[in-house]
Amino acid sequence: MDTNKPLPLGTVTDVRITKGTQLFEARGRVVYSRVGKGMGLVFTAIEPEQRGTLATWLAESRETSWLAANRRRSQRVLMTIPVRVSGQNVLGSPFEEETHTRAISAHGALILVSTQVYRGQRLTLSNVQAKAALECVVAHIDRHQSDHPQVGVEFMLPNPMFWHVAFPPKDWTPRHPDAKPHLKTSESS
8 A cells, every 4th residue: 555654564454445436345454564665454354245346356457378377476586684573483472583584575585583483374574674564474484404494484465675676577587688697617726
């Protein structure tokens, strides 16, 4: 939602969207909030008659090409960014942990976490440098890497601006004309 005065993270509010003569109403919760940048909402309660309106609008906005349906949602960038992760541990006690990313995308990140988390768990992820926070969900846990498992988190809403990084275009590959050439090193005796 584009607004100069976003509501605080976690605020529950009523949502009303109009498109032409159509009206959609639902209850929502703020999952991203940044002064001057706006806020993101997730719907928490939608009446059955409103679901039809939303389904129609979403169907109209979907890309229909096979390429769009089968490509990666966004490019991933290997980048270390300091973050703060908070939520509840498996015992229900609040936790907060300073860590960093291994990879980022417009849809989430791969982070190292020492606190035990579970798939589907909701967390708050804060970008320490940008002083921004948003809600995310644990989508993947890889416990085989080290003492600190790599945890894939997915934003509740895609947010490429959260990282303050210009992501490569969706069609980018290492063979893209703008890609830097891979330098081969030779061993000397």
